[in-house]
Amino acid sequence: MTTTTPARGRGRTAAVGVAAGAALAVLCAAGTAHAHFYVSLQTYSNVRSAPNTGGGVVVNTGSIKERFYLDGVCYTRGQYIKSGGYGxxxxxxxxxxxxxxxxxxxxxNVWVWGGNVDIGRDPADSVRPC
Structure with a gap:
């Protein structure tokens, strides 16, 4: 049986994405070569060793809202996943x-599927490709 992590809902707070986007814009405007972005992860998200479901689960974020956050550096195009109406x-x-x-x-050195990252649209405009 295959299970997927819950996708971010349509009711996500827009302010989170706007604030993250604004912070990223400031970092990028400052000319930071490897700008980091900090975003919370959805509950029950699988954090993986590769950008696909074949990558081993390093940790699952569990049920506590906003317990885990990603100190991210970049994004890549990996396995397409559709869950909860979002793909x-x-x-x-x-x-x-x-x-x-x-x-x-x-x-x-871990990967998180875009549907589990509170960042706005995928990929976020201010996040550089890996």
Whole structure:
């Protein structure tokens, strides 16, 4: 049996995407060569070792809203996934941090499917390709 992680819902707070986009725009305007972006992950998201479901699950974000966040550096086009009415082939790369248990992680060099990243549209305009 195959399970997929829940997709971001249509009711996502637009302010999150706008704030993340604004922060990314400032970083990119400043000429940062490798601008990082910081975004929260959806609950029950699988953080993987590759940009596809064949990549091993490094950690699942569990049920606590906004517990995990991605310190991202870039995106790639990987496996297309459709879940909860949303589909994309965009995967974000970086490090995932646990904001509740600081003794856990960070999980470095990992991938998160775009449907599980609170960033707005995929790919976000200000995120560079890997």
């Amino acid at each position: 994309t082939d965009v995967w974000y790369h970086g490090s995932v941090h646990d904001s509740v248990d600081l003794t856990v992680g960070p999980y470095n």
